[in-house]
Amino acid sequence: MPSNRRAFLAATTAAFTTTPAVSAAAAPHRDADPGPPLRPLPHPPALPHPHPHPHPTTAREALAALLAGNRRYAAGHPRHPHEGRTRRHVLAAEQHPFAVVVGCVDSRVPPELVFDQGLGDLLCIRTAGQVLDEAVLGSIQYGVEVLHIPLVLVLGHERCGAVAATLAYLRDGTPVPGHLRLLVDEIAPAAWRTRAMPGDWAEHTVRAHAAWVRDAIRADPAFSSATVAAARFDLDTGRVGLLP
Template sequence: MNIDSPAGSPQSPLPKPARRLLLRSALTGAAAVGTALAVGASPASASPRTRPRPTTPEEALRTLAAGNARWRTFREKHPDETRAVREELVSGQHPFAVVLSCVDSRVPPELVFDQGLGDLITVRSAGEVLDEAVLGSVAYGVLELDIPLILVLGHQSCGAVRAAVESDESGERLPAHIQYLADQIAPAIDHSKQGEERIDATIDANIRRVRSRLASEPDLAARVSAGRLAVVGARYELTTQLVHRVD
């Protein structure tokens, strides 16, 4: 996996900062209440960790790259699934990366990167589309759990991107809430290409756009500038199982 260098490209920030702050506060409170109800312990989103984890963007990228290498060569370790790990995680979590990926059943992040319990915060939406819930979930991982890496993971043959491109070309509306997804992806459509090349190019353009929007969020951008966070775009190839960088 060629994703070794951290990056973030600020563009226009997403709107409604007040709503984002409210959502972030709600997520923090909900996580604490959920922990207390589930295990009968004091609310906590993190606790002293006994397992080492990557603490810098570069270390996090190298760990994901190593896991993807194991996955695509059928040498998975299926780490962090033991009884000891499960017991440790009762009192808190210390994941090292947020992976924002598509909902496609063929691209589960924990498998693609050969990671286990407590290693990743995974946020999934069709076509990696951002809305307030998705943005709040990503921000929660970074701001509350001090995660050093956000990876925006698109993939080959994305159905959401295909639907957006075909709807744009035909002018036909898509059913129910699927049209919302298409509308969000539409600005990334590469009209310089035709046919399958247009769909493929749009997949990459959409990854770049989502990455840039996240990197431009004020709270996240401040961490990028300080070297505490990287926002990286990457793509998973179904044919080879390789994850590679999309700059």
């Protein structure tokens, strides 16, 4: 059972078991007319812990938590943690996400689901093809410097539409209208570098581009306090694999 549902049931049960106890204690006159025998009250359930799952504080712990969550997701056994009302109330005053995820806007790759995390766990920044611009860099800096997040994970994925559009432009001259041009310009260097490699050009580009984004973030002194890694999400298996 998901922890938030468990917490809700525990809180609800506590509310219902408290009321009869107070009524019985405040009504001694019932001795004259005992009525139906009182049943013993069950032991009150433990109150939900505000942090039922250990909160990662280092980059190593953060990465381990992400990969463990992804294993649950890929296996079809997600916990959907940190989605309940209690969690929302705890987070209302402040947030302490443990990882920045720089990912693609692709609707099939939502980081909170892919990594089986919940409210307040991840600071997600998503652009098509996870390309960088000043808004993205400023958002990463907010996470690293202001929120002291120890890990930045760049997440590319299989069959990325932004990569496909880039390859179509480079290979066939397929027009790139309007604002899409920025995406192609950012992904094209990775595509050129992998053009001569045997095998799937799109797949090579996905990996090379994610690694390039990772290296660009690593090289920026604004993020020197964080560990920066890159990974690829497999649409077919649901698994996330770290890139070398």
